[in-house]
Amino acid sequence: MTTLPRRLLDAIYKTAGFGAALALVAILVLVTLQMVARWMGILFPGGANYAGYAMATASFLGLAYTFSHNEHIRVGIFVERSGVWRRGLEIWCYTVGSAVALYFAWHAIQTPLLSYKINDISQGQDGTPLWIPQIAMAVGATLLAVALLDNLVQVLLGSGLGVDKPLVSLEGLRDRLASPKARAAMFALALLALYAAVNAMTGFDRDATGLKIGVFLFVMFFLLGTGIWVGLALMGVAYMGMIGFTPRNPGSSMAITVWSSASSWTLTSLPLFIWMGEILYRTKLSEDMFKGLAPWLSRLPGGLLHTNVVGCTVFAAVSGSSAATLMTVGKMSIPELRKRGYPEFMIIGTLAGAATLGLMIPPSLTLIVYGVSVQQSITALFMAGVLPGLVLAAMFMGYIALWSVLRPQDAPEPEPRIGFVAAVRNSVLLLPVIALILTVIGSMYAGIATATEAAAFGVIGALLLALLQGSLSFATLLESLLGATRTSAMIALILMGAAFLTLSMGFTGVPRALAGVIASYNLSPFALIAALTVFYIIIGMFLDGISAVVLTMAIIEPMITAAGIDLIWFGIFIVVVVEMAQITPPVGFNLFVLQGMTKHDMSYIARTALPMFGIMLLMVIILVVFPGLATWLPEALKQGPGGS
Amino acid sequence: ETWNMPTAYPADNYHTENAQMFADDVASCSNGDLEIVIHAGGSLFKGDEIKRAVQLGEAEIGERLLSAHANENPIFAYDSVPFLATSFEASDKLRDAAVPTLSKVMAEQNLMLLYSVPWPAQGMYFDKEINSVADMAGIKFRAYNATTARVAELSGMVPTQIEAADLKQALATGVVAAMISSGSTGVDESVWEDMSHFYDVKAWLPRNTIFANIDAFNALSPEVQKCVTESADAAKVRGSAKAAELAGGFVAKLAENGMTVSGPGEQLAADLTGIGDTMTAEWLDSTGDDGEAIIDAYKAE
Ligand code: NA
Ligand code: NA
Numbered sequence: 001m002t003t004l005p006r007r008l009l010d011a012i013y014k015t016a017g018f019g020a021a022l023a024l025v026a027i028l029v030l031v032t033l034q035m036v037a038r039w040m041g042i043l044f045p046g047g048a049n050y051a052g053y054a055m056a057t058a059s060f061l062g063l064a065y066t067f068s069h070n071e072h073i074r075v076g077i078f079v080e081r082s083g084v085w086r087r088g089l090e091i092w093c094y095t096v097g098s099a100v101a102l103y104f105a106w107h108a109i110q111t112p113l114l115s116y117k118i119n120d121i122s123q124g125q126d127g128t129p130l131w132i133p134q135i136a137m138a139v140g141a142t143l144l145a146v147a148l149l150d151n152l153v154q155v156l157l158g159s160g161l162g163v164d165k166p167l168v169s170l171e172g173l174r175d176r177l178a179s180p181k182a183r184a185a186m187f188a189l190a191l192l193a194l195y196a197a198v199n200a201m202t203g204f205d206r207d208a209t210g211l212k213i214g215v216f217l218f219v220m221f222f223l224l225g226t227g228i229w230v231g232l233a234l235m236g237v238a239y240m241g242m243i244g245f246t247p248r249n250p251g252s253s254m255a256i257t258v259w260s261s262a263s264s265w266t267l268t269s270l271p272l273f274i275w276m277g278e279i280l281y282r283t284k285l286s287e288d289m290f291k292g293l294a295p296w297l298s299r300l301p302g303g304l305l306h307t308n309v310v311g312c313t314v315f316a317a318v319s320g321s322s323a324a325t326l327m328t329v330g331k332m333s334i335p336e337l338r339k340r341g342y343p344e345f346m347i348i349g350t351l352a353g354a355a356t357l358g359l360m361i362p363p364s365l366t367l368i369v370y371g372v373s374v375q376q377s378i379t380a381l382f383m384a385g386v387l388p389g390l391v392l393a394a395m396f397m398g399y400i401a402l403w404s405v406l407r408p409q410d411a412p413e414p415e416p417r418i419g420f421v422a423a424v425r426n427s428v429l430l431l432p433v434i435a436l437i438l439t440v441i442g443s444m445y446a447g448i449a450t451a452t453e454a455a456a457f458g459v460i461g462a463l464l465l466a467l468l469q470g471s472l473s474f475a476t477l478l479e480s481l482l483g484a485t486r487t488s489a490m491i492a493l494i495l496m497g498a499a500f501l502t503l504s505m506g507f508t509g510v511p512r513a514l515a516g517v518i519a520s521y522n523l524s525p526f527a528l529i530a531a532l533t534v535f536y537i538i539i540g541m542f543l544d545g546i547s548a549v550v551l552t553m554a555i556i557e558p559m560i561t562a563a564g565i566d567l568i569w570f571g572i573f574i575v576v577v578v579e580m581a582q583i584t585p586p587v588g589f590n591l592f593v594l595q596g597m598t599k600h601d602m603s604y605i606a607r608t609a610l611p612m613f614g615i616m617l618l619m620v621i622i623l624v625v626f627p628g629l630a631t632w633l634p635e636a637l638k639q640g641p642g643g644s
Numbered sequence: 645e646t647w648n649m650p651t652a653y654p655a656d657n658y659h660t661e662n663a664q665m666f667a668d669d670v671a672s673c674s675n676g677d678l679e680i681v682i683h684a685g686g687s688l689f690k691g692d693e694i695k696r697a698v699q700l701g702e703a704e705i706g707e708r709l710l711s712a713h714a715n716e717n718p719i720f721a722y723d724s725v726p727f728l729a730t731s732f733e734a735s736d737k738l739r740d741a742a743v744p745t746l747s748k749v750m751a752e753q754n755l756m757l758l759y760s761v762p763w764p765a766q767g768m769y770f771d772k773e774i775n776s777v778a779d780m781a782g783i784k785f786r787a788y789n790a791t792t793a794r795v796a797e798l799s800g801m802v803p804t805q806i807e808a809a810d811l812k813q814a815l816a817t818g819v820v821a822a823m824i825s826s827g828s829t830g831v832d833e834s835v836w837e838d839m840s841h842f843y844d845v846k847a848w849l850p851r852n853t854i855f856a857n858i859d860a861f862n863a864l865s866p867e868v869q870k871c872v873t874e875s876a877d878a879a880k881v882r883g884s885a886k887a888a889e890l891a892g893g894f895v896a897k898l899a900e901n902g903m904t905v906s907g908p909g910e911q912l913a914a915d916l917t918g919i920g921d922t923m924t925a926e927w928l929d930s931t932g933d934d935g936e937a938i939i940d941a942y943k944a945e
Contacts, residue, residue: 041802126717256693377834447817506688510833
């Protein structure tokens with residue numbers, strides 16, 4: 001039974017999704033044009049800005065479409081276990097979600113209007129009046145609100161349970177909220193809870209740091225735990241912090257930071273690398289990579305699980321983020337490893353851990369942000385990341401080997417052994433991957449492309465490979481594009497929430513206060529590093545790595561310098577602890593991405609990644625004991641010819 | 645009362661340190677009535693968000709490289725007209741000449757001009773010796789805004805768009821072989837790893853401008869308002885002095901790390917003055933009476 005309004009709404013979400021996909025193609029075209037223009041010595045003024053607008057358009061227009069595909073992430077532990085009370089919990093989620101999305105939409109609509117009124121113009125060479133690209137923000141956020149309200153109406157009036165269909169069938173179970181009265185009561189309760197919370201927030205002492213932290217933690221755990229979509233929950237927490245501990249109206253500040261985080265040039269490499277992964281996933285490349293690596297890696301104890309680590313290490317050398325590394329390698333390795341009977345626990349865990357190498361092995365977005373904030377050479381930081389990255393990869397592989405020795409009963413049948421000559425012959429299958437990686441890396445190091453533009457090389461290279469293999473049809477191309485659009489929009493919504501939360505934290509002064517407390521103890525360098533490790537693990541539970549670095553560096557850097565700690569070394573230290581943050585709940589990017597890919601519960605994924613967390617902790621100790629691991633290579637290169 | 649002050653530069657940058665002293669002065673002369681909390685390094689609003697945030701009252705006060713907003717009104721780039729004001733004294737003189745016009749333009753945007761502090765002068769970095777503009781022909785030059793693109797065009801170089809985040813890599817891999825930037829940027833980016841020559845041509849002295857939201861300022865008592873403007877005047881003088889003191893240090897650091905550092909030779913200086921005259925005329929065309937007023941006041945003294 002599909003009614004006209006239903007068909008109309010679905011058509012609208014889909015149309016917006018296609019619009020987002022077109023914007024993703026536009027990113028590719030713009031980045032490529034800018035690159036080609038530079039090669040030819042022609043100026044393409046504002047190219048980076050246009051790519052940023054396309055990035056924002058892809059993110060915002062994709063929101064509702066992604067929601068209708070149930071690809072926005074939420075913490076499902078309690079939702080999945082709610083059984084007969086499922087509808088009650090869903091009413092709560094959709095009520096809160098709709099409230100946040102409506103608030104977001106309202107201010108997203110104000111944004112272009114305000115930009116028009118104050119004549120806000122792009123600061124780049126494009127000189128675009130900002131209200132024009134910001135229309136995408138208004139439209140996309142409005143559609144997201146419509147999608148949430150659409151589902152709220154369904155859970156209140158219909159028989160459906162929203163976009164997130166229960167994993168275990170509730171067929172035969174009594175719906176405790178079957179009656180209209182019960183549903184209305186639950187809805188009223190949810191509204192009342194929101195009203196009470198907003199009112200309770202305004203009565204706090206603005207200087208009580210402990211209280212702020214407590215409230216932040218409670219609201220965050222509560223919203224995330226009850227199953228509110230992560231990006232919306234972060235916005236909700238940020239809103240609560242702003243009204244509770246600052247005298248200002250959060251809406252317009254939120255719009256400013258959300259817009260600039262969504263329209264950033266450096267971010268454009270993310271959807272491109274994701275798209276590259278989606279294309280590769282649809283080629284024979286994954287199979288080939290396994291056939292090529294298998295004869296070599298299957299000789300190691302732990303067998304093909306090592307492909308997760310080796311794959312991530314190699315891909316980390318072309319990607320600046322761990323999410324893109326995870327997506328690309330995961331899309332290839334998860335199905336292959338499952339097919340061969342490796343235990344799920346090990347597949348997921350090693351992947352979650354190894355993907356964090358994307359941040360450490362250059363290029364690295366985190367190191368760029370760090371280098372800019374402490375004014376250290378980014379090249380030196382990149383060089384410093386190489387050896388620790390390889391050591392960390394070796395430790396992950398050691399863990400896999402140890403596992404296979406300790407639990408031989410869990411390992412699947414070994415791959416059939418083939419001779420050395422056959423293994424070499426099979427390795428030919430690796431050539432396309434190696435060619436692709438060399439193209440991307442080579443384009444960067446030969447100065448043909450910047451780190452951001454190299455992603456465009458990746459997509460074009462992947463398309464060519466697919467074309468040569470004959471696995472590229474229009475249908476697969478479209479599928480890969482729409483898949484990349486949804487994943488990008490999913491990550492974008494979380495980044496938008498994180499940007500607003502970062503701003504809110506900045507206004508409340510919580511990170512500064514925490515860092516100040518540590519500074520007041522006057523610790524020795526070792527104790528300082530130990531304390532900072534704990535500190536970053538704790539804030540890493542709630543913030544993404546780049547925000548954590550930006551928020552704290554202003555306070556931490558003087559402490560580090562005063563304690564005589566080398567800033568290049570500290571950059572690598574901070575990347576390791578930030579990598580750990582990627583796999584700790586409740587806010588861990590790799591956990592979210594893996595949840596989206598595998599549909600596993602987040603707590604399960606976090607448990608599988610726990611040993612990796614331990615290994616990274618060990619890595620911190622190794623870095624402290626052998627600081628030369630990070631500082632030797634940059635020093636050695638500086639001494640070379642051309643150095644001083 | 646607490647004011648939040650977002651700035652784009654790290655806490656140990658002299659601009660931020662100067663702003664912190666300004667905040668301390670305000671706290672003391674207002675007897676604690678007004679506390680200014682500095683959020684350094686883009687930890688609250690990012691550099692390119694700060695002006696809008698203060699305009700709309702999301703932050704009460706902020707610091708911004710105002711010339712970045714030249715697309716809105718070319719008058720904001722008064723400090724970045726190449727080869728117009730090429731010393732700290734000249735830059736301060738130009739600032740004084742610009743205050744009436746700039747205050748008027750900013751007031752229309754709900755902003756109150758407080759003070760501004762220069763960066764060290766922009767010099768030119770090359771990977772070879774340059775004696776005249778003719779020597780620059782065909783070199784790939786980093787352009788990051790309309791002014792730098794025009795400099796490249798007028799000097800026969802190839803303008804190459806590189807964003808700040810990509811700069812170091814672009815230098816390291818030879819995507820660009822020349823740029824115009826201050827000595828402090830050169831030190832920050834360890835430019836000696838990639839470039840050999842620094843010409844201290846003093847093209848212009850970009851200024852960081854500190855401004856408040858007018859409504860927030862008007863809400864202060866007259867005594868506190870006076871305290872803010874007096875502290876701003878002190879910060880202006882202190883900041884210029886500090887910039888001048890540091891400038892030599894940055895250039896010396898470049899030399900220390902093996903770069904050939906010198907002033908422009910006679911031919912190069914003459915060529916660059918010609919480019920400066922062209923661009924001053926172009927800036928005057930785009931700014932009309934407002935620009936005329938600034939230049940007249942500047943030349944009158
Ligand atoms: Na990387
Ligand atoms: Na985390």
